[in-house]
Amino acid sequence: MSEQQFDMIVVGAGPGGYVAAIRGAQLGLKVACVEREHLGGICLNWGCIPTKALLRSAEVLHQAQRAKEFGLKIENPTHDLDAMVKRSRRIAKQLSGGIGFLFKKNKITTIMGDATLTGIGKVSVRTKDGTEELVARNIILATGARARELPGLEADGNRVWSYKHALQPPHEPKKLLVIGSGAIGIEFASFYNALGVDTTVVEVMDRVLPVEDAEISALAKKAFTKQGMKILEKSSVTKLDREDDKVIAHIESGGEVTAHEFDTVISAVGIVGNIEGLGLEESGVNIDRSHVVTDEYCRTGVEGLFAIGDVAGAPWLAHKASHEGVMVAELIAGQAAHPVKPESIAGCTYCNPQVASVGLTEAQAIEIGHEVKIGRFPFQGNGKAIALGEPQGLIKTVFDAKTGKLLGAHMIGAEVTELIQGYVVGQKLKATGKDLSETVFPHPTLSEMMHESTLDALGRVIHM
Incomplete structure (x- = not known):
């Protein structure tokens, strides 16, 4: 089988990969981008964008419920969760299609399939039609990350959900447990709480939103509690007993374990890098706790191989990935590089x-x-x-x-x-x-x- 020659191959079409591909093409490079599932990656299809669409619906509902404060008359505003979800999915689909248009506009070769590094500058892609062999002096890994699953707390799509299930819920919760109060957990807690769901958040650290300034975390907890959320800090879920219509969560707090009944659980306990099946260890890439080790220029130490975005570690933010993608594309094209400084990257949580x-x-x-x-x-x-x-x-x-x-x-x-x-x-x-x-x-x-x-x-x- 003949090999297809490129100047740059990008593995993954999320906010890091697709931006890197477009910037590389703008600079005159012949670019291929390999994606196994959706153009736009998790952020556009299952993360940043669809969650913000749902949260916007919740915000509008909240404002409608406050109409009297603004001199308006809106009688008994209610919500339609199915319609909210359809709007969210429609927006994600629209933007994913936009990536395809941008790839065509910039003459980027798009290959849908699973990529594996087979040597320096070589990528093998398993597609639905067979295998394609690609060659380039420079390869960018932008494979992203997925939800971390703890033993016994794995999502099943029925009563225990990951973020994907929470975006397309099989039922509307009445009593919800959210495990983890980072950005993902607290956003879903905020959304469902706004719909009137009895919501409890369990956080193993000593405060909600633990990466934030302690004073801000305290104010957030006060606001969430006022909205009716139950916040359990310095607590952990040790076990889930699953039944067809409910989940019994065993929650340890203060050295004591108590059982609590919920109809739905969302697990939001962090993420792990998508490193499996890429041939990284065989290529000599260093891995640390499921993430590719890089220097400030996103170089892996393997000739011509870079890693950007979530797969390269914290902060796990789309805008960090995009900026790294631009930086690496420019570096490959011979331009001056501007390393991303983690301390200059803003973090945003779209709760209420x-x-x-x-x-x-x-x-x-x-x-x-x-x-x-x-x-x-x-x-x-x-x-x-x-x-x-x-x-x-x-x-x-x-x-x-x-x-x-x-x-x-x-x-x-x-x-x-x-x-x-x-x-x-x-x-x-x-x-x-x-x-x-x-x-x-x-x-x-x-x-x-x-x-x-x-x-x-x-x-x-x-x-x-």
Whole structure:
């Protein structure tokens, strides 16, 4: 069988792989992209996009239920879960089709099948029609990750769900247990709780959203509890007894194990890299806890082989994968590379209220030796937030006390997943508290709170 020659082969068409392929083609490279399931990967088909579509439906329902506060009359708004899911799937399908259009536009060869590395610069692809052999000087692994499954807590698609089952639920839960309070777990908890589902969240760490600043986590817990969620911290599920119509969860908390009955369980206990069947170990690739080990330029140490996105480790975020994809494509094309710095990547959780952050938490900054100045500004002091009917929230900024450098920013409240990018740009441009304090923020906007939080760190806050 003849080999097809390319300048670059991308394995995986998620937000890292498809972006890398497009950027490579833009730079004049002959590119092939191999995908075994869906163009757009998990993010577009089963993660970022469809979950946000569902959460938007829940948000609209929540606002309709508050109509009287805004002088409106909407009688007894209810939801149709099947219609919500159909809308979510329609959006995912639309965007996946868009990737196919972009590949054709950029003359990228798309091959649907399972890829295996067979040597330096060689990829064998098992397709429905047989096997295709591809050759390129540079190969990018962008195979992503999948849900971690703990022994005894495996998803079955009936009463115990993974994120995929939660996106296309076989039934509407009445009493739900969510195992894990990271972004995935808390987003699904927030969605189903908004539909009126009796929702309990179990978190093994000492607080919900454990990667966030402790102050933000505490405010999130307060908000979730007010909405009716039950939050069990420093707790774990030791066993699930499954029956046709219910699950008995054995929950350990404070050294004591108690049994609780639910009709549905969502397991959201992390992810593992998709490394199986790729021939990585035979190729000499180093693996650490299911993820490919790379340097700051995403090089694996094997000639011409790169790994980007979730398969290359934390942070497991689509925008990190996309940026790495661009960087590697440009590196392959002979351009200057700009390594992705994890501390400059924002994290966003689309629960209600939203949570967003970038950089160091207050505790992290102190732990590594910074003397810090902290600024805070509450949503209740902002005119736009009050006008929106969203007066609950906080923006917190962390600066180095000696240099004024912006070390981190942490937010909870309405639309903070949009606001956080202002601080991301600030970090990229090495902005100081002085720089931000001298920046004019438009009025009336939520962004003014970013200014006020900075002023608070400098002892100059105006509206508090």
